[in-house]
Amino acid sequence: xxxxxxxxxxxxxxxxxxxxxxxxxxxxxxSFWVGVAFFLVIALAARKVYAAIGAGLDARAxxxxxxxxxxxxxxxxxxxxxxxxxxxxxxxxxxAEDIIAHAKAEALRLQEQxxxxxxxxxxxxxxxxxDRIAQAEAQALAEVRNQAVEIAMSATRKxxxxxxxxxxxxxxxxxxxxxxxxxxx
Numbered sequence: 794x795x796x797x798x799x800x801x802x803x804x805x806x807x808x809x810x811x812x813x814x815x816x817x818x819x820x821x822x823x824s825f826w827v828g829v830a831f832f833l834v835i836a837l838a839a840r841k842v843y844a845a846i847g848a849g850l851d852a853r854a855x856x857x858x859x860x861x862x863x864x865x866x867x868x869x870x871x872x873x874x875x876x877x878x879x880x881x882x883x884x885x886x887x888x889a890e891d892i893i894a895h896a897k898a899e900a901l902r903l904q905e906q907x908x909x910x911x912x913x914x915x916x917x918x919x920x921x922x923x924d925r926i927a928q929a930e931a932q933a934l935a936e937v938r939n940q941a942v943e944i945a946m947s948a949t950r951k952x953x954x955x956x957x958x959x960x961x962x963x964x965x966x967x968x969x970x971x972x973x974x975x976x977x978x
Contacts, residue, residue: 819825954962 957965
């Protein structure tokens with residue numbers, strides 16, 4: 794019984810509300826204005842939110858653009874530095890090759906100079922040795938001559954003293970003394 798009473802009360806209220814809703818204009822209904830206000834608040838908030846999101850996206854796009862430009866500039870700088878270092882490396886390699894070629898030429902020149910100096914030193918030593926040998930031969934020859942002269946003089950003295958008389962010997966001594974002043978001047 795109660796259920797039927799509640800149902801009939803709800804049905805009566807619904808009929809009264811439906812009749813009342815038809816009797817009032819839409820702009821006089823507070824639900825309409827609440828809906829309009831809700832949509833206006835949402836639209837105004839969405840506008841600010843969209844503007845903030847747009848500004849954030851624009852700032853992010855500018856940062857990305859700046860990073861891209863910076864990376865392009867850094868890439869160009871890196872390529873320029875790479876080209877510079879490659880050029881320096883080629884120059885250094887060429888300079889090293891020139892230094893090696895110069896060192897080889899200098900070593901060859903020094904080797905040739907050393908060979909010439911060695912030949913000259915050998916010839917000089919050979920000449921010195923030949924001069925010493927010649928000097929030693931001359932000295933030995935002089936010594937042999939001196940000894941031969943000494944032996945000959947000694948033999949001659951002995952022969953003369955044995956074969957000459959005392960008178961002939963005194964006469965030769967006097968004659969040698971008389972010739973002495975003429976031989977000294």
